[in-house]
Amino acid sequence: MSERVSDIRIDAQFDSGNIEVLEVKGASATLAIPRDHMSEFRQWFHFRVAGARGRELTLTITGLNDTAYPGGWPGYDAVVSEDREYWGRAPSSFDKEADGGALTIRYRPDSDIVFFAYFAPFSMERHHDLIAAAAASPGVEYRCLGTTLDGQPIDCLELGEGGQQVWLYARQHPGESMAEWWMEGALEVLTDPADPVAMGLRRLCRFHIVPNCNPDGSRRGHLRTNAVGVNLNREWHEPTPEKSPEVLAVRDAMDETGVDFAMDVHGDEAIPVAFLAGFEGIPSWQDEQGEGFYRYQRILDRRTPDFQTEQGYAKSKPGAANLTMSTNQVAERFGAVAMTLEMPFKDNPAAPEPAQGWSPERSKLLARDCLAALLEWLGDTTTESPAARATAETWQDDERGRS
Helix, strand or coil, X not given: CCCCCXXXXXXXXXXXXXXXXXXXXXXXXXXXXCCCCCCCCCCCCEEEEECCCCCCEEEEEECHHHCCCHHHCCCCXXXXXXXXXXXXXECEEEECCCCCCEEEEEECCCCCEEEEECCCCCCHHHHHHHHHHHHCCCCCEEEEEEECCCCCEEEEEEECCCCEEEEEEECCCCCCCHHHHHHHHHHHHHCCCCCHHHHHHHHHEEEEEECXXXXXXXXXXXXXXXXXXXXXXXXXXXXXXXXXXXXXXXXXXXXXXXXXXXEEEEEECCCCCCEEECCCCCCCCCHHHHHHHHHHHHHHHHXXXXXXXXXXXXXXXXXXXXXXXXXXXXXXXXXXXXXXEEEECCCCCCCCCCCCCCCHHHHHHHHHHHHHHHHHHHHHCCCCCHHHHHHHHHHHCHHHHCC
């Protein structure tokens, strides 16, 4: 009589965990992705499988045609880790016709415990490690900008002695965890006292860095929303303490400092390359301000093969920009050169890396290239960028009546 093979165990009740277990049979499981709390958005998954050593796992996530971005599943491989340090890719296949759209993940672990996720998670514990390490670095000041609806701090790090007001902020959409990996890379550069890029930037700029704009959604395992199901990147025109205190806190702090240059860091589910989105269509568009964005884009494109300009989002028509989105609001409000950086969940087909695809490591390397591009961009603007001049003039005009 053959001994019955035990069923694997699947758990997601931890920081950023998210999965629904429909059925488990031996080393196979049928799963589904729950929606963000009080929201229709769903795409992020993160779960642990136990009892899997040496067994061929077959994990099928169903109902994906009804997710936020179904175009993200074809050509996508789930990320996997047995030590939660190195995140590789597990071979995955998507069938649009099966079970409402099904992603089947296959993997044989060497360990009894293995983690799967939509992208390499950046936990709130790692976030606190990042904040603590950066805050302990020479020349760095810490500010708590406010409190989330779940009572978590909105952390901001400030450094640099220059006059250019630079805002870097990330993870308005918590499932886009590559954005905080990018932030970790940026902070490693900027806090290194011997790094020549950092030395130049600290001399020219005053940085205001918010590595995670949505701690509640991050901890809850959301794709796109905060604790009450609100998409923060649609709140920048009229944020409220009841729905979007995170945006209100960041925007109020920007009002205090002004903004010359801003980068909002994200990830895109479907487009398999890194790209920038600008602020075309804002009511106060000026060609000089727009050229500042295009020039930065050209510099970054020249610096790294992990960035390109051929693919991206459609530009808004004149006067049609959505001012509820941060890049448009910041460009309009401050006359800043503002932009949204998007990184892929998939692999870069122009420079594929099959073992990891787009990864935490590449996100961090892109951060260094973005900062080096900023230093070059500032050098091209001599002592004061067009954005800085425009901002200075408008702040003198009674802060544009927007405070």
